[in-house]
Amino acid sequence: MQRCLLLLICLTVTACGGGSGSGSGGTVGLSERPANSECLAFDATAEVQLTPIAASLSFNSPLLMLPHPSQPGIFYVVEQGGLIHRLDLNTETRSQLVNLATDYSLSECNECGLLGMAFDPEFGSNGFVYLSFTENTNGMTSFVARFESTDEGQSLRRDGIGNLVRSNLVQQRQPFSNHNGGHIAFGPDNLLFVGLGDGGDANDPGNRAQSLSTRLGKMLRFNPDGTPASNEVSGSVPEIYAYGLRNPWRWSFDRDTGELWAGDVGQRQFEEINRISLGGNYGWRCYEGYERTSNSCGASPSGPFIEPVHAYGRSDGISVTGGYVYRGNNMPALRGAYLFSDFGSGTLWALERQPDDSYQRRTLLETGRNVASFAQDRDGELYLVTFSGLFRIDPVNVDVELPQTLSETGCVQADAPWQPADGLIPYRPIEPFWSDGADKIRYMALPDGTRITLDESGDFQFPRGSVLVKNFTLAQRLIETRLYLHNADGSWSGYSYQWNEAGTDAELVNGGRDVDVGGQIWHYPSAGECTQCHTAAAGFTLGLETAQLNSSFTYPQTGRTANQLDTLAGIGVLSAPPTPAQRSRRLSRSTDDTAAIDARARSYLHSNCSHCHRPGGTTQSSMDLRITTPLNATGVCGEPPSNGNLGRDGARLVAPGDAANSLLHLRMVADDANRMPPISTLQVDTRGAQLVADWINQLPGCN
Incomplete structure (x- = not known):
């Protein structure tokens, strides 16, 4: 020793x-x-491996991949910015189906933009394609609109003056920029399911997920023409199929049983996997995971609530990505298991049903990637859509x-x-x-x-x-x-x-x-x-x-x-060897009192925060805390919070000259789940927090 x-x-x-x-x-x-x-x-520890597909092609924030209804090897890759690629895996080539951003003013935020796509069950005869997106119309509004293709999905039809032929089926005003849900899919009953989040901000301030008079925080079901299906949820607006959801991010139907499985993104404690049934109340904002929150529940304080099939905490991830029940043939040991992941941790898990009807989770692979979505091909094989590429999930050949x-x-x-x-x-x-x-x-x-x-x-x-x-x-x-x-x-x-x-x-x-x-x-x-x-x-x-x-x-x-x-x-x-430009960049030690305070504080934030807070990072925030980003472009200076203000009305992410009202500093010294960094540390860095406070207090402005 x-x-x-x-x-x-x-x-x-x-x-x-x-x-x-x-x-x-x-x-x-x-x-x-x-x-x-x-x-x-x-x-x-990996039980599966990721095989890159279309590796020679790059995609910008891909959120979804789905197969052509009838043509083998043809997939559509949906980018958040509005572009939809028609991808031919047989030749690893692609063409553009449409770019909605050239036709409409799509909302721009971390949870906005083009979010979902589905083909009509009768696509072969009617050519209908459904898209889900947020648009800057009377503020931010979520739309589910029907478009048409007359060439088997190679393009979308336009009218005589060049406008896309569009029929709005669902239109929902969004009170905040986060929790938009946006996934759409047709169920085994050939009806259109639409998932919407609770409308945003923290703790669902309008208790919208529990209210049966609004579509927010719900799973909705429509006829293909946009009229409400016969959901028969007592006392609700007719399109509500299930409620009590915070932000359902990717859900799917078991192709064998028809059961609807959904990932519901948690707030500060738990991520949920739910099996959604008609009329079900899944608890938010009264419950997160299996635990009662401190929020009041309005008219429904006791439910009845349906518990999640599985919930996991912050040691495993920060934002669930729902997947599929595996029904393919390449991985027999996983047949019947529900595969899902987490956008933050990238861990790929399987939920397996036990003899007592409970579910047990096991880790399949630590992917290290931002998993935005799963995809399922015509044969039931599964794929991952990540911000760093597209992958097929294959069995591992070595043990x-x-x-x-x-x-x-x-x-x-x-x-x-x-x-x-x-x-x-x-x-x-x-x-x-x-x-x-x-x-x-x-x-x-x-x-x-x-x-x-x-x-x-x-x-x-x-x-x-x-x-x-x-x-x-x-x-x-x-x-x-x-x-x-x-x-x-x-x-x-x-x-x-x-x-x-x-x-x-x-x-x-x-x-x-x-x-x-x-x-x-x-x-x-x-x-x-x-x-x-x-x-x-x-x-x-x-x-x-x-x-x-x-x-x-x-x-x-x-x-x-x-x-x-x-x-x-x-x-x-x-x-x-490093280039001259690379050699010209050098961080400062935050503890070096001889260095400029701006360089010290920005170096501290770069090292401790920017791995998540940067473009393509794993947070719901649009902050960019890399030291190479000018202060006025970081998205923090003078900016209001998008996800809670810690009880300080008027607080900003960074309020120049006022660290006491700057959430960047306040989260560093918080003694609860609001503290940053949120994982793998239990002690406040008092010296680092004081440095950031001193830096904010001496800032004259945002330039």
Whole structure:
């Protein structure tokens, strides 16, 4: 144990090299690239794999993919901005069905735009195509409109003056910009189902989901011409099929049984999977998951409410994406299971029915991707629609067992697991992520013969098989080691190992865990929590970018101090040296009192917040907290909140000169579920919060 402590103290001291670190071609910290054939991604817990489809094509915020009603291999990919692609998987080519944004003023917000598409059951004879979207008409309005195709889905018909032939079937004014739902589909009864959220803001302030006089917070059912079907929900407007929903995001019918399964997005505690039936009340805003909320319930305080089939908390994800009951043939072990995911964590799960009619969940794959939707082809095989591409879900052909102890992973010395394996390369970001006051020592491990590429923004793109290793210490005691693996299918997955009291080895943590460590509760994250922070939008790896590593570092192997970018380029780890533009970007340490407060605060927000708060990120907010984004373009300065104000009327995300009314700061110091970051940390970073408050208080304005 003494040897462990001495080593950690030594590494902590030598890892704190100073200097500007902005040189190029100077001293190299390592003599050569270490060989590594042991510390490699083992991709161990996956039961399925993702096979890219149409990999040569790119899509901008795709939200939906659905097959042509009769033509094999033809799919339609719906983009949130209004564009619908007609995709031929046989040739991996595409054409444009329509771009609604050229015809209508579509709403622009994180939960607005083109949200749904469905083909009429008689499409072969009538050519009817149904689209669901939000439009800037008398404020923001949700529409379900019917269009026509006369060429088997290659285009939509226009009239003599070039306007799309459109019949509005559903028109619903939206009071807020979030919780629009928008998914549409025809059921086995050949009737049109429409899912709408509760209208937005926090806690459903109008209790709309429980009110039977509004369509908001409901599952609706119509005849194909838009007239209400015979739903017969007592006391309701006639189109209501079920109610008590917060924001149903993707739902589907079991092609064998006809049952309707839906994912309903939670607020701060639970995400739900519901089986929707006629007349059912699913609880919101009275219940979230299985638990009673603090909200009043108006005329229906006691229901009766239908409990979800399954609910999960924030350790597993932040925004459920409903999927399908699998009825294909390629994965027999999953037949009859309901597959679903989470937009934030990207975890792919299966819900399986047990002999006692309960459901048990198991993890199939940590995809590390923002899963926006599932798709089902004519044969019942399933696909994922993500912000980083389209994928088919296939069976895994290999079975590898996850090492249960750190000493077995190949990433440490087997007989002294507190020491890194010889093939690891240490590194240190300028501005580290807050981890409840823990000190961290970091390493990267690349398969022999591979290299890192740098994208335009300077993010590191690691080869498959790479592993990132991070040791956490509290009071110089080693408590956790995390491994982050770039798997063979291109996904990333994270695992935590908890060190024993003797400091001799660490055991794999299955799921999240809270442990008292010297009087402080330390949280070991689940694999799903890892992917919530390591977002696809941020390039998966955090802290590994040129702006973070453009600094000096003292390498324990040689005792030499050198610029980290120079060293990585010098030993052949980078496929090409950083460009002058990449070298010109460098973060500041938030604790460096000699640096400008703007640079320090923006560096802190970049490191701790921007992995989620950026374009394509996993939040419902449109904030962009990357340091390269000018303040007036971040979407925070002077902006009102879109999802709750913490009880402070008139508060802004950032109110220049007034941190006390700036939600960016107030969420950092909140002592409840409103606190940011929302996962994997239990301690407020008081120093970081004070820095952000000081920065806001001295801001003269938003320019």
